[in-house]
Amino acid sequence: GAGVSQSPSNKVTEKGKDVELRCDPISGHTALYWYRQRLGQGLEFLIYFQGNSAPDKSGLPSDRFSAERTGESVSTLTIQRTQQEDSAVYLCASSLGGDFRYGYTFGSGTRLTVV
Amino acid sequence: GENVEQHPSTLSVQEGDSAVIKCTYSDSASNYFPWYKQELGKRPQLIIDIRSNVGEKKDQRIAVTLNKTAKHFSLHITETQPEDSAVYFCAAIGRTGANNLFFGTGTRLTVIP
Numbered sequence: 179g180a181g182v183s184q185s186p187s188n189k190v191t192e193k194g195k196d197v198e199l200r201c202d203p204i205s206g207h208t209a210l211y212w213y214r215q216r217l218g219q220g221l222e223f224l225i226y227f228q229g230n231s232a233p234d235k236s237g238l239p240s241d242r243f244s245a246e247r248t249g250e251s252v253s254t255l256t257i258q259r260t261q262q263e264d265s266a267v268y269l270c271a272s273s274l275g276g277d278f279r280y281g282y283t284f285g286s287g288t289r290l291t292v293v
Numbered sequence: 294g295e296n297v298e299q300h301p302s303t304l305s306v307q308e309g310d311s312a313v314i315k316c317t318y319s320d321s322a323s324n325y326f327p328w329y330k331q332e333l334g335k336r337p338q339l340i341i342d343i344r345s346n347v348g349e350k351k352d353q354r355i356a357v358t359l360n361k362t363a364k365h366f367s368l369h370i371t372e373t374q375p376e377d378s379a380v381y382f383c384a385a386i387g388r389t390g391a392n393n394l395f396f397g398t399g400t401r402l403t404v405i406p
Contacts, residue, residue: 211393220299220382220398221337234393269336281327281339282394 180204182285184270190291191260199255199288201270208275210247211282212255214239216266224268227253228275260292295320297385299397306373307405314400316383317365323385326359326366327394331380340381341368373404 183202191197203210212224223237227247238244242260247253257264267289271282296319306312318326327342343350343357343366350357354373359366370377380401384394 213396221396223393223395226393281342282337284336284338286336 182270182272182283184268184285184288186288187286188289188291190293193262193292194259196256196258197260197290199257199268199290201253201255201272201285203250203253203270203272204283206250206274207272207283208250209273210250210253211271211273212245212253213269213271214266215269215287221269224255257290260290262292265290265292295323295385295395297383297395297397299383299400301400302398303401303403305403305405308373308375310373312368312370312373312377312402312404314368314381314383314402315365316367316385316397317363318385318395319364320385321361321364325386326357327384328355328357328368329382329384329396331382331399333379337382370402373402375404375406378402378404 182204185200189197208229210227213221214224215221225238225245226234242258245253245255267287269287270285273282297316299316304312324345328340329337330340331337341352341355341357343359345361348359354371356369380399382399383397386394
């Protein structure tokens with residue numbers, strides 16, 4: 179597609195439920211990233227996929243968080259047993275891998291509210 | 294991993310004045326430093342970036358400077374306009390991967406007409 183697409187744009191869930199967030203990167207972008215942005219704060223790295231390499235999961239805050247990506251296509255971020263502190267905007271970005279000229283392109287994010 | 298610190302957290306300037314935002318990083322191996330602008334409720338957008346083999350880069354009213362020895366880099370906006378009001382994030386590539394960016398905590402810039 180023309181840009182990075184994320185769905186849903188908004189999600190309200192009850193504490194303890196599982197949620198799944200989706201990211202559809204720009205076609206041809208081998209690298210995909212998930213970031214979390216709490217209200218009024220910076221972007222917190224979660225996970226990074228590069229082609230078929232093993233993902234860098236070093237930013238995942240707990241074992242309730244997991245993400246998958248098949249090849250160079252769609253990625254899903256799953257949060258199990260959601261807690262109120264999980265409330266944030268989850269941003270996905272993609273890039274052309276090692277080519278810095280194009281930087282990252284961010285999606286519009288999914289605003290997750292845990293009540 | 295990389296640790297990026299950004300100052301100030303908020304900045305107010307009069308329209309037409311200059312704004313400067315500063316960042317420091319911890320990993321001497323970092324070699325790519327982009328700046329993102331995030332308007333209220335919108336996604337971050339890349340506005341300028343610099344690689345470690347240059348000390349300064351300009352694009353119209355914005356410029357970025359890099360001091361590798363001191364491990365700091367700065368964003369300069371001249372002749373500020375109200376539409377420059379936004380949150381600005383600096384970032385640096387982390388050691389863990391060639392494209393893994395670590396972000397500063399952001400600077401909320403307000404340009405007063």
